[in-house]
Structure formats: structure tokens, C-alpha cells
Amino acid sequence: MKKIIALALSAVLALGTLAGCSSAPASGSTAASGSTAASGAAAEAGELNLYTWEGMFPQEVLDAFTAETGIKVNYSSFDTDETMLAKLETAKGGDYDVVIADDYIIETAIAEGLVMELDKEKIPNFGNINPLYQGQFFDPENAYTVPYGSGVQTIVYNPDLVDIEIDSYADLWDASLESSVGITSNFRVMNGMALKMAGESYNTDDVAAIEAAGAKLLELAPNVRLIKDDNLQDDMISGEISAGVMYTSQVTLACMANPDLKVVYPSEGIGFGIMAQFIPVNAPHPDAAHAFIDYILRPEVSKQCFEYIGYYCTNQAADELISEEFRPFLTLPEGFTADNMEMIQNVSAEAMEAHTKVWTEFRTACGQ
Amino acid sequence: MKTPSVPLKKKKRSSVWVTLIPLYLFTLLFVAGPLVYMFVLSFQTRAEVWGVVNQFTLDNYKNILQPVYLNTFVESFKLAITSTLLICAIGYPFGYFMAKLSPAWKKRVMLLLMIPFWTSSLIRLYGWIIIFRANGTLDKLLMGLGLTDSPLKLLYTYPAVVVGMVYALLQFMILAVYSSAEKMDWSLVEAARDLGATPLKAFLTVTLKLTLPGLLSGVILTFIPSMGLFFIADILGGNKVVLVGSLIQDQLMKAHNWPFAAALSVVLMILTSLMISLYKRITHTTELEGIL
Numbered sequence: 044m045k046k047i048i049a050l051a052l053s054a055v056l057a058l059g060t061l062a063g064c065s066s067a068p069a070s071g072s073t074a075a076s077g078s079t080a081a082s083g084a085a086a087e088a089g090e091l092n093l094y095t096w097e098g099m100f101p102q103e104v105l106d107a108f109t110a111e112t113g114i115k116v117n118y119s120s121f122d123t124d125e126t127m128l129a130k131l132e133t134a135k136g137g138d139y140d141v142v143i144a145d146d147y148i149i150e151t152a153i154a155e156g157l158v159m160e161l162d163k164e165k166i167p168n169f170g171n172i173n174p175l176y177q178g179q180f181f182d183p184e185n186a187y188t189v190p191y192g193s194g195v196q197t198i199v200y201n202p203d204l205v206d207i208e209i210d211s212y213a214d215l216w217d218a219s220l221e222s223s224v225g226i227t228s229n230f231r232v233m234n235g236m237a238l239k240m241a242g243e244s245y246n247t248d249d250v251a252a253i254e255a256a257g258a259k260l261l262e263l264a265p266n267v268r269l270i271k272d273d274n275l276q277d278d279m280i281s282g283e284i285s286a287g288v289m290y291t292s293q294v295t296l297a298c299m300a301n302p303d304l305k306v307v308y309p310s311e312g313i314g315f316g317i318m319a320q321f322i323p324v325n326a327p328h329p330d331a332a333h334a335f336i337d338y339i340l341r342p343e344v345s346k347q348c349f350e351y352i353g354y355y356c357t358n359q360a361a362d363e364l365i366s367e368e369f370r371p372f373l374t375l376p377e378g379f380t381a382d383n384m385e386m387i388q389n390v391s392a393e394a395m396e397a398h399t400k401v402w403t404e405f406r407t408a409c410g411q
Numbered sequence: 412m413k414t415p416s417v418p419l420k421k422k423k424r425s426s427v428w429v430t431l432i433p434l435y436l437f438t439l440l441f442v443a444g445p446l447v448y449m450f451v452l453s454f455q456t457r458a459e460v461w462g463v464v465n466q467f468t469l470d471n472y473k474n475i476l477q478p479v480y481l482n483t484f485v486e487s488f489k490l491a492i493t494s495t496l497l498i499c500a501i502g503y504p505f506g507y508f509m510a511k512l513s514p515a516w517k518k519r520v521m522l523l524l525m526i527p528f529w530t531s532s533l534i535r536l537y538g539w540i541i542i543f544r545a546n547g548t549l550d551k552l553l554m555g556l557g558l559t560d561s562p563l564k565l566l567y568t569y570p571a572v573v574v575g576m577v578y579a580l581l582q583f584m585i586l587a588v589y590s591s592a593e594k595m596d597w598s599l600v601e602a603a604r605d606l607g608a609t610p611l612k613a614f615l616t617v618t619l620k621l622t623l624p625g626l627l628s629g630v631i632l633t634f635i636p637s638m639g640l641f642f643i644a645d646i647l648g649g650n651k652v653v654l655v656g657s658l659i660q661d662q663l664m665k666a667h668n669w670p671f672a673a674a675l676s677v678v679l680m681i682l683t684s685l686m687i688s689l690y691k692r693i694t695h696t697t698e699l700e701g702i703l
Binding site: 123125126128151154155222228229230267268269270271281282283389391392395396398399400402403404406407409410 | 457458459460461477479480482483486544545546564566567569648649650651652653658661662663664665666667668
């Protein structure tokens with residue numbers, strides 16, 4: 044009997060431990076009618092290792108790509124940009140052919156020499172990219188990346204549950220919103236919100252400014268019900284929170300589920316981010332990678348992709364194809380340009396430490 | 412590692428050592444290796460944006476002494492103690508009465524205890540979200556019974572976190588108490604009763620004493636994991652209860668400050684090791700009841 048208990052307990056322990064680290068990168072590979080190794084795809088280019096977050100492409104698009112080119116797509120996923128960079132570093136820029144990640148981490152990846160310069164001859168559709176999303180800090184010459192979706196930090200609220208009119212970040216501090224605000228758990232975004240209110244830049248290296256923003260943020264604590272990155276829109280839809288600061292894809296999902304929700308572009312300033320595709324420097328199948336990037340840039344393919352992921356469409360040629368239902372969510376509002384929005388970039392180690400300290404204090408205060 | 416003092420006179424003996432080598436290698440490589448790496452890392456300096464610079468510093472440990480970070484240790488202890496006390500209160504009687512069941516029922520109860528583990532603990536946590544959320548199962552039940560008239564905000568609160576912790580760790584306590592109550596000689600209790608002890612006195616002087624090792628190992632088995640189960644606090648508490656584990660994850664994945672994360676882990680491990688040695692001191696045992 045004792046042995047059984049011992050066995051059972053150790054099994055339980057092992058299971059418990061495993062459950063904690065729940066990264067499930069199982070590669071949902073997409074092998075369509077694989078036998079037809081099409082002419083363009085040489086034996087060497089018969090495969091493509093795609094590495095990005097889960098759910099970045101509709102299955103039909105990947106299947107159609109395989110059917111047309113004969114290139115089999117092996118989709119593996121990461122949960123955070125940092126995991127991706129660590130893996131790419133270990134693989135010395137190999138193993139993967141196309142990676143899609145966030146702007147700031149790509150800047151680091153390029154600086155570490157892990158990214159291959161694009162051969163634009165092989166990407167005839169390069170011109171389809173909306174120039175608004177090009178030439179940004181992470182790739183000023185557009186030499187390494189092709190944008191794949193963009194988003195801005197947005198406030199969403201449910202007018203049925205909120206008594207006030209919200210049009211700025213400052214309104215979230217209103218006492219009537221006690222214990223009903225949901226925010227993302229990205230501290231650069233949230234501390235940045237308080238920085239913006241003080242008229243500072245997201246990317247200030249001034250520790251005193253960050254600490255002042257932290258003090259402001261502490262006053263928000265009684266209103267915060269939830270801090271969460273993934274699927275914050277679910278809590279908005281279920282009524283768990285009545286106002287929230289979220290990413291564009293979450294806004295799209297929330298508003299599709301409940302059209303009564305109000306979307307607010309905070310008056311203090313707009314923060315925005317770009318996701319982009321790049322080819323690691325030692326990619327095993329660079330030709331397939333270029334072919335894939337070009338394929339995704341086709342207007343009709345882009346349309347499918349962006350309607351699926353719910354981010355702002357970065358392909359200018361696809362804009363007009365996007366259906367009415369999605370258009371308000373997938374195209375940037377009039378008058379928004381890279382000049383009046385700000386991107387979150389890497390800051391000094393000192394500033395980063397101030398950010399984490401401020402954030403930990405804030406989170407603790409929210410739980411009190 | 413000590414070399415055996417007895418000379419290896421028989422061939423048999425040396426062949427045993429050969430078969431053990433893979434085990435030692437495995438342990439060295441996958442247990443000791445990462446620990447040493449983490450220990451070394453905790454004395455290094457973070458690079459400006461990404462990675463680590465090989466430069467000795469004690470700053471990572473000094474950093475922990477800042478009130479905001481020390482507080483995460485306090486929070487972790489507070490939560491661990493709260494949940495362990497509740498688990499004792501529920502798990503001890505459960506294990507005790509389970510040991511008194513007939514053999515057939517013992518097996519059935521054991522099976523029922525094990526079945527939840529066939530599902531990932533994360534999925535089971537999401538089950539609690541469905542119960543706790545606004546207009547969820549519990550709200551509907553309470554409102555249906557007329558006890559409350561509007562949805563309570565139960566999810567993303569401290570009690571929700573405690574419930575999640577108790578739920579996740581209760582089995583360890585039950586099984587530990589059960590295993591020591593099961594092998595107890597019940598005739599001792601009868602003897603105490605024959606000699607005039609009241610049931611309560613017999614329980615306190617005989618049963619409790621004999622099952623104490625089980626209870627204490629149950630405490631260890633629940634207290635230590637609850638120091639680390641930060642994902643429960645994150646999911647059911649809405650990221651508002653900052654435990655050490657959660658801080659380590661933040662430092663590692665978001666702040667890119669690996670040395671600080673390593674220093675936090677080292678301190679956490681030292682604290683938990685102290686707990687275990689304290690347990691050994693109190694109970695004079697070298698093994699955890701219910702495990703070996």
C-alpha cells in the first residue's frame with residue numbers, strides 16, 4: 044500500500060510541476076498534399092520552419108501556400124518574445140526560417156547579429172507594405188523586416204456599466220470605477236500610461252520621472268480589478284471588468300462580441316507597436332522563407348490573415364479588400380500617423396530597474 | 412562526494428557502481444548543473460538590454476533587501492501559511508477517517524482522489540474561474556437561494572487564490588496523514604480507552620502523536636510547493652498577489668534581469684531548505700512520510 048501511495052504522490056508531484064510551466068509549443072504542422080514538390084521549390088526548399096505566437100495564421104492560408112509551392116510549413120510557437128530570442132540565440136540564428144515577433148525584440152535580435160538581410164528581388168510584393176509601418180526604430184532602412192500587423196493601446200469600456208464618459212487615461216482614475224478596471228500586464232505599457240499623463244515619453248531614461256509615474260499609478264490601484272495579458276477581452280465580454288486598457292486584437296474581439304462597447308483613443312497620446320517578420324541569419328531554407336513572406340504580402344492573402352488575427356493591416360494593397368464588418372478595427376483611424384504616436388523601445392538598464400520596481404509596488408498595492 | 416572507505420574487494424561491488432554511474436551523471440548534469448549555473452548567474456551583472464555581463468557583483472542580493480521585493484517574500488509566506496493551515500484543517504480529518512474505512516472503500520476513495528490529476532492543473536484552475544466569475548455557477552447558486560441579490564465580485568480576490576491553493580495541494584496532506592494513520596496500531600487507542608481516557612484524551616495523547624509525522628510531512632508537502640505555485644495567484648488573483656515566483660518570472664521574461672531572478676531563486680531555495688531541515692530537527696526523521 045505504501046508503495047502505491049509513494050508512486051501516486053510522486054506522479055502527482057511530477058504532474059503538478061509540469062503543469063506550472065505550460066508552454067505547449069507542439070508544432071501544428073501543416074502538411075497538405077505533400078507529394079507534389081512543385082517546380083519552384085527545390086528539394087532544399089521543401090520545408091519552412093515558421094516560429095511565432097500561436098494563432099498568427101489561419102490554417103487555410105498555410106494550406107494554400109503548401110498546395111501552391113509544395114513547401115511544407117512547420118509551425119512552432121513561443122509564448123513571449125524573450126523565449127524566442129533566447130532560443131534563436133541558442134540556435135545561433137539557425138533552425139527557423141521565418142520568425143514573427145514584436146518590434147523592440149527585433150531591434151535586439153538585429154543588434155545581436157541574428158537576422159538576415161532581406162533579398163528584395165525575391166519579394167516582388169514588398170511594395171504592398173503600408174509605408175506608415177516602415178522605417179521605424181527597429182529597422183530604419185527596412186533592410187531586415189516586413190511588418191505583419193500593428194496595434195495601439197486602447198481603452199475600451201462598457202457604457203452600460205460605466206457612469207462617466209471616458210476619453211482619456213486620466214478618466215480611469217475616477218472613483219466611480221472602483222474595482223472594475225482591467226489592464227494588460229506589460230509594465231512598459233502601463234507605467235507608460237502614467238508617463239504619458241505627465242507629458243513624458245514612453246522611453247524616458249529619467250528615473251525620477253518613472254518614479255513619479257509610479258506614484259501616480261499607485262492611486263489607480265483601488266480601481267484595478269485585474270491585470271492580465273492574455274484574453275483580457277473575455278473579462279470585458281463577461282462583465283467582470285467594465286473598462287480596460289487593451290491591445291488592438293483584443294479590442295477587435297471584444298467589439299465583435301459586444302458592439303455596444305466604446306473604443307477610446309486616449310487623449311494623452313497613443314502608444315503603438317508593430318509585429319514583423321524576419322529571416323534568421325542562418326535559416327536552413329532562406330528561399331522558402333522569402334517565398335513565404337512574399338506570399339503573405341499578396342493582398343488577398345493579407346486580407347485573410349488580418350481578418351483572422353485582428354490587428355491593424357500593414358499591407359496597403361489589402362486595405363480595400365477588408366470586409367465592412369472588420370474595417371473599423373483593422374485600419375488605423377484617420378489622422379493617426381507615426382508622428383503623433385509613440386513606440387515603446389528599449390531603455391537603459393537603470394530605467395528598466397525603476398520600471399520593475401514601480402510595477403511590483405503597483406501590483407502589490409492592487410492586491411491590498 | 413565521499414569515496415567508499417571499504418576497499419572494493421569483490422567484483423560484484425564494482426559492477427554495482429558501474430550501473431550507478433548513469434544515474435550520477437544524470438543528476439550532475441540536470442540537477443546540479445543548472446543549480447550551479449543559477450548560483451553563478453546570481454553574482455553576475457545584467458547587460459544593458461539583453462543578456463549578462465561576466466562581472467562579479469553583490470548588487471542582485473542587495474536588491475532583494477529593498478522593501479518592495481522583501482515584501483514579496485512576506486506575501487509568499489503569508490499565503491503559504493494561510494493555505495497550509497486550511498489544508499491541515501480539512502486534510503487531517505479526511506486522511507484520518509479514510510484510514511478507518513474498509514479496504515474496498517479505501518481503494519475507491521484513493522481512486523477518487525487521483526482522478527482529478529488526470530486533467531492538467533491549469534485546466535482545473537480555469538474550472539474555478541467558471542465557478543467564481545460574475546454570474547458564474549456560485550453567483551447563480553447564491554442568488555437562486557436568495558442569499559445575495561446581485562453578483563458578488565469573487566474572482567480575482569484573495570479568497571479565490573486561497574481556494575485555488577487549497578484545492579491544488581489538499582491531496583498531498585490527505586495522503587500523508589492517511590499513510591501514517593493507516594499503519595497505526597489502533598489497539599493502542601483501545602488500551603487508552605480501557606485505562607479510562609476519554610475519546611478526546613485518547614485522540615490527543617495517542618492518535619495525534621502517532622500521526623504527527625504524517626501531519627508534519629503533509630505540512631512540508633503543502634507549504635513548500637505553495638511558496639512556488641504563483642500561477643494560481645496569477646490566474647485566480649488577477650496578478651494582484653505578487654509572490655516571489657511571480658517576481659522571478661517578471662524579472663526573467665519581462666525585465667531581462669536574469670541575475671536578479673537567479674538571486675531571488677537562490678534565496679527562495681535557501682529558505683525552503685531551511686524549512687525542510689527544521690522539519691527534520693522537529694521530527695528526527697530523514698524521510699518524508701508518505702513519500703519513502
